[in-house]
Amino acid sequence: MVMRRRLFLLCVLGITLLATQSFLRVVASNGLSPLDVALIVVFLPLAAWLAQSFCTLTAGALLLAWGRLRYGNTMKVDAEDRAAGLDPSLPRVALIMPIYNEDTARVFAGVAAMRDDLAAVGVGARFDVFVISDTTDPDVWLAETVAWQAERAREPGTGLPQVFYRRRLANTRRKTGNIEDFVERWGGAYGAMVTLDADSILDGRTIWHMTRRLDAHPKTALIQAAPKLVRGKTLFARMLQFAGDVYGPLSAAGIAFWAGGEGNYWGHNAIIRLSAFADCCGLPRLPGREPLGGEILSHDFVEAALLRRAGWRIEMAWDLSGSYEEPPPTLSDFVVRDRRWCQGNLQHGRILMARRLHWVSRIHLLTGIMGYLTSPLWLVFLILAGLQAWTLSVAEPVYFRDGTPWATWPVSREDEAALLLAGMMGLLFLPKVWGLLLALADTESRTARGGAGRLVSGVLVETVLSALIAPIMMVRHSRFVVAILTGSKVDWSPQRRIAGRLTLVEAVKGNLDVLILGLAASVAVVMYAPGLGWWLVPVVAGLIGAPLLSLKLDDGSSDDAVNRWAPLGIPEDQVPPPVLARLDPHEARFAGVLAEGPEARFETVLRDPRANALHRALIAEDGSESTLSETLALRAEVTAVHLGPELLTRDERRALLERPGILEQAHDALWAGKALEKAEAAGPPPMAVAAAD
Numbered sequence: 001m002v003m004r005r006r007l008f009l010l011c012v013l014g015i016t017l018l019a020t021q022s023f024l025r026v027v028a029s030n031g032l033s034p035l036d037v038a039l040i041v042v043f044l045p046l047a048a049w050l051a052q053s054f055c056t057l058t059a060g061a062l063l064l065a066w067g068r069l070r071y072g073n074t075m076k077v078d079a080e081d082r083a084a085g086l087d088p089s090l091p092r093v094a095l096i097m098p099i100y101n102e103d104t105a106r107v108f109a110g111v112a113a114m115r116d117d118l119a120a121v122g123v124g125a126r127f128d129v130f131v132i133s134d135t136t137d138p139d140v141w142l143a144e145t146v147a148w149q150a151e152r153a154r155e156p157g158t159g160l161p162q163v164f165y166r167r168r169l170a171n172t173r174r175k176t177g178n179i180e181d182f183v184e185r186w187g188g189a190y191g192a193m194v195t196l197d198a199d200s201i202l203d204g205r206t207i208w209h210m211t212r213r214l215d216a217h218p219k220t221a222l223i224q225a226a227p228k229l230v231r232g233k234t235l236f237a238r239m240l241q242f243a244g245d246v247y248g249p250l251s252a253a254g255i256a257f258w259a260g261g262e263g264n265y266w267g268h269n270a271i272i273r274l275s276a277f278a279d280c281c282g283l284p285r286l287p288g289r290e291p292l293g294g295e296i297l298s299h300d301f302v303e304a305a306l307l308r309r310a311g312w313r314i315e316m317a318w319d320l321s322g323s324y325e326e327p328p329p330t331l332s333d334f335v336v337r338d339r340r341w342c343q344g345n346l347q348h349g350r351i352l353m354a355r356r357l358h359w360v361s362r363i364h365l366l367t368g369i370m371g372y373l374t375s376p377l378w379l380v381f382l383i384l385a386g387l388q389a390w391t392l393s394v395a396e397p398v399y400f401r402d403g404t405p406w407a408t409w410p411v412s413r414e415d416e417a418a419l420l421l422a423g424m425m426g427l428l429f430l431p432k433v434w435g436l437l438l439a440l441a442d443t444e445s446r447t448a449r450g451g452a453g454r455l456v457s458g459v460l461v462e463t464v465l466s467a468l469i470a471p472i473m474m475v476r477h478s479r480f481v482v483a484i485l486t487g488s489k490v491d492w493s494p495q496r497r498i499a500g501r502l503t504l505v506e507a508v509k510g511n512l513d514v515l516i517l518g519l520a521a522s523v524a525v526v527m528y529a530p531g532l533g534w535w536l537v538p539v540v541a542g543l544i545g546a547p548l549l550s551l552k553l554d555d556g557s558s559d560d561a562v563n564r565w566a567p568l569g570i571p572e573d574q575v576p577p578p579v580l581a582r583l584d585p586h587e588a589r590f591a592g593v594l595a596e597g598p599e600a601r602f603e604t605v606l607r608d609p610r611a612n613a614l615h616r617a618l619i620a621e622d623g624s625e626s627t628l629s630e631t632l633a634l635r636a637e638v639t640a641v642h643l644g645p646e647l648l649t650r651d652e653r654r655a656l657l658e659r660p661g662i663l664e665q666a667h668d669a670l671w672a673g674k675a676l677e678k679a680e681a682a683g684p685p686p687m688a689v690a691a692a693d
Helices: 002-027 034-070 079-085 104-121 138-152 174-189 204-216 235-246 248-259 274-280 299-309 331-350 359-394 414-441 443-448 452-485 504-510 512-528 537-544 546-553 560-564 583-593 598-607 609-622 630-642 650-657 660-682 686-692
Strands: 093-099 127-133 162-167 192-195 220-225 270-273 313-317 323-325
Touching: 002 034, 002 248, 002 414, 034 248, 034 359, 034 414, 079 204, 093 104, 093 174, 093 204, 104 127, 104 138, 104 204, 104 583, 127 138, 127 174, 138 162, 138 583, 138 598, 138 609, 138 650, 162 609, 174 192, 174 274, 192 204, 192 274, 204 220, 204 270, 204 313, 220 274, 220 299, 235 248, 235 331, 235 414, 235 452, 235 546, 248 313, 248 414, 270 274, 274 299, 299 313, 299 331, 299 359, 331 359, 331 452, 331 546, 359 452, 359 512, 414 443, 414 452, 452 512, 452 537, 452 546, 504 512, 504 546, 512 537, 512 546, 537 546, 598 609, 598 650, 598 660, 609 660, 630 650, 630 660, 650 660
Parallel strands: 093 127, 093 192, 127 162, 220 313
Antiparallel strands: 192 270, 220 270
């Protein structure tokens, strides 16, 4: 590992120094101005960023090629390993899925598919599944309870892992607090947990291999499987998942190449040793005010660093497939998610110099920070380059300088500048070639994509679209960074999973700032620096074309059958693995289970004794107090009993559902009222009639 890291650092430093030296020769050919110095200062970190990305992806390509030749298929589960892994003396494993106001049918369809897959592998007995909810919408909360009951009914005699559900009354510390609550309440019963997102899907064999690797390596605390994007419907989502399919494995393998046992954690689709997590990963509250202070949003990088600081190994399972998640459906949803990630990653600047962190952990944190800082750096670089071009166009050449009797002719470095640009583009695009070559070499994968021609076409389409999106993201990330550094914090909202139909007016409104910037840049270049025109065409085209690009990329009404055979298809579109093939049938099943609607579910909890008792028992299991006022719950009870449950607002429904005592009172009153209505409808009893006669 020491030799690998030395080789990697030598590669990064060598490329960075060579590029910076070449850039220095170009800008200093006729002397250094303050503007030239500023350009060099900005260029240096950008060159280092491109160099590390190129070296990581290239190392990943080499590692993948070597792994395929030496190991082949590593996803088999034989009977001997299955029997050894099911030894009762081994600790049990919990699959935990934190959710927050998510699509209930999709959440439990994923749970059901993974349970089925573990049972199909024959290892379900070692696992339990926990759906741990932070949902605040009472209608979604009740839907989760109904779906959980329907899924739990499949357990007896099937070999499926058991499935449990818990919903917290107080959404403290968001996802971090949700997982912490699980660890404190139930963690002692399990040796490890597999962390999932609401859209995560893990193949049963992948879960099993991660579990067995953790069994075999007692000094390892975390094994991260690289998630692959699947089930995208829009052009934008398909572009993301195509890029993840062809180039994504290079990134995971490249990080594994130089990180070794000091790997990283991406927040989900990983297995974690619970004793290590409980000992090391209690996250502090950062000093100061939000957005850079307060709760740590991007907790995963920090948790990995804390585990490594305590001496545990963090592994990247670059050789395991079968780890999936769904992409954001639209560019706007992608931007919303990136805004939250940007704040979380910039918070890592407060942690970067924490005591006793491993230097590789610091590199992971710094890489996450630079993933967002590079955008404003590129923007500043383009502005400085434009100013320099304008300065050169208006400045009169000086041939005779003071004290020099001979003429000093301006030196042109256009050829060197073109060569430098070609080299920088090579750093950016050559890893795409490595990914393409690896995909072409995989016969099964190539065939599933429709052949080599379709695969090459997909790379070309993805490259063009990525180039057009890049300047939009540069502007967005720059705005995020400025907003965060000036004190603007992020709003936390559930991620949208399904795209709608976007109109041209909505697309223009959503990209108005980018469009105006693109038009202004075009006018400035034509008027003051026409020599930069051809160089800036990709940037300006992406900015001006942002509304039309969003209109096409974010359209959720496109025909899925056509898209599946488009150049951006991935093998899972045509031959989905069993765990993905099970998703749609299960989602349809849960849609049927939840067909009665939120009003009917709320009335059932109020009126049905069994549903009411179960709901109150789940609240008692949580043991915490509602954050909503008791007065609101009492008012909701009176309204529900005397005027009808359908008149309650969402907050009133939630307040009533979170107060088991008041909920029981409402149930008793409604039940008594129902009994009285039945008695009145039946008329007086016979004895009373006889007595009256």
